[in-house]
Amino acid sequence: MLAEFSVVPIGAGESLSRYVAECVSIVEGSGLDYRLHPMGTVVEGGFDEVMAVVGACHKRIASMCPRVITSIKIDDRRGVTNALESKIVSVRSKLEKG
Numbered sequence: 001m002l003a004e005f006s007v008v009p010i011g012a013g014e015s016l017s018r019y020v021a022e023c024v025s026i027v028e029g030s031g032l033d034y035r036l037h038p039m040g041t042v043v044e045g046g047f048d049e050v051m052a053v054v055g056a057c058h059k060r061i062a063s064m065c066p067r068v069i070t071s072i073k074i075d076d077r078r079g080v081t082n083a084l085e086s087k088i089v090s091v092r093s094k095l096e097k098g
Contacts (some may be wrong), residue, residue: 003072020036
């Protein structure tokens with residue numbers, strides 16, 4: 001499964017890189033494959049593993065500020081692995097054919 005998520009601390013000011021770094025540290029510690037992008041993070045793994053990571057990120061940021069909004073988008077497709085790479089490869093191969 002893939003899960004794209006973002007954790008937004010409310011009332012933390014304009015610069016959020018400190019909070020992003022906290023979450024990336026948690027994600028890296030999980031051992032799951034992930035991609036960081038400017039608007040969030042995509043993690044790949046089993047449901048329980050991924051949700052544990054997202055939950056840990058949410059709780060960590062909640063311990064640092066009074067309010068947190070966490071958004072999660074899930075793509076759960078049975079039998080698919082390495083989706084972080086294969087989805088991109090699929091699109092690029094279609095662009096090359098066009």
